[in-house]
Amino acid sequence: MNLIKRILGIVWIGLGIGAGIYLIYFQAVPLWAKGGNDLVPAIIYTFVLAPLISIGMSLFGYYAFQGEFDKI
């Protein structure tokens, strides 16, 4: 089980980075270009969800990969 937890740590790091890139480049950038009311979701994607998911999930994955959750 501990090995699975550690291997999945890499998955969470990848997922965090991938989600951040997806949210900014594929969701937020086109909305920034459109402007108007689309700025609301653009701001949410860029400044709230993308950093939260990418940094938080990557850090969680890093801890999992380091074995911090082995004894939980």
Place this chain on the structure above:
Amino acid sequence: MQTKKQSLAYIISASSVGTLIEWYDFYIFGSLATVLSTKFFPTDNPTAAFLNTLATFAAGFVVRPFGALVFGRLGDLIGRKYTFMVTLMLMGGATFAIGLIPSYATIGAWAPILVLTLRLLQGLALGGEYGGAATYVAEHAPPERRGFFTSWIQTTATLGLVISLAVIMLTRASLSKDAFDDYGWRIPFLVSIVMVLVSLLIRKNMEESPMFEQAKAEGKISKNPLKESFGNKLNLKYVLLALFGATMGQGLVWYTGQFYAQTFLLKICNLDDIQTNTILVIGLLLGTPLFIFFGALSDKIGRKGIMMAGMIIAVFSYRPIFDQMYKTVDVSHKTVVPGSEKMVLSGKTTTVSKEFTDGSSYKNIITEVSTEKTESKITIKINKTDQWALIGYVFCLISFVTMAYGPIAAFLVEMFPTKIRYTSMSLPYHIGNGVFGGLMPAIATFLVSNANAAGTLEKPYLEGLNYPIALISVCVVIGIIYIKSDKKASL
């Protein structure tokens, strides 16, 4: 033993009433958003309209984690009781003040600035309240019944929404439409101050949490709760686990079931607003006892299994349930009563109406905004049988909420030590619920409107569910693999 039981009942009542009022205060803003936008924001100014949208949908939610940090720190430094007295006063004051702000027509740009500022204060207060109430009750409760006692706090958010809808419906019913639009919308905000004062009087007589008092007497209070909570890897890993393995999924289950269901019926199905609110209120009231049931059950079989089961069932049932809700309201497959179809022209407005053989009706008010642009407002009313079917679907959604949300307070307080509990549990709770959950209805509605505009999908109205389904699925995998199954944990 009898004294202890009475004491616990008092503690739970006093804590729950205050939290319930804070939820009421927070929700009336959202429930009256349409009226507020006409009072505080100029409709012809796009910048102010943008500010309006931001204030209504995002600001109050996004600021909640900051409230968790500010008041969580205070709660771990000076005590739980004083901190959630402060949050209650802040929330009550901000809500009352919203009811007093002059309109945009009177004070111009100050109106949207003031309303946004007060909305931010509401979010900050709520960010500090919940963690304090949950921690306070949990620290009084016996370990073997902690899930049951804290589940009373869990009912307050749902009941706060029900009361806010009920007060608004009652005010609307008591006044003419013009009177409500003129001054009546202020009443639900102003009434709040009475409830807050009563709650403050009740809370004033409460004693400090025994665990906090003991830690204080032994000199074990944290000197810097923020640093100990988030600057220390040993605790930060639990904060991240609580967020990604529990509160993110739980928050999304909650907001999808309780709020997106309302948005979906109103904006995507175009169901009549009174019927929507009636369906929601009945569904919520029927589902509320399940918070207590699952909270108590978590004392017997553990918290994790119930929360994960609620999230898994939600992931697999969302699309079929929302699909059925849409089909129940959709009139495209219904038979029109011969001769019922009418079209009335009045100035720049055209009203198209028709009735159907099953008792439902359709009305579309088309207004010519400019020579190239028209606005359409569709309202569908359904028959009683279909209304009960929708109540059944909403009840199902709420029952998933109760599984995921009922045991979460006990689960979170058991993850962190007394000296940094308030701070540590509040942040993942408010990121999961305030940010991931709170923004869900707005993001999902945006995804549906994009799918409608693209016009390539068979069921574009279900596209909004992709956001909660994806994140809840990740949360379930993390929760199942990394969270230890435990019950009756000591604090």
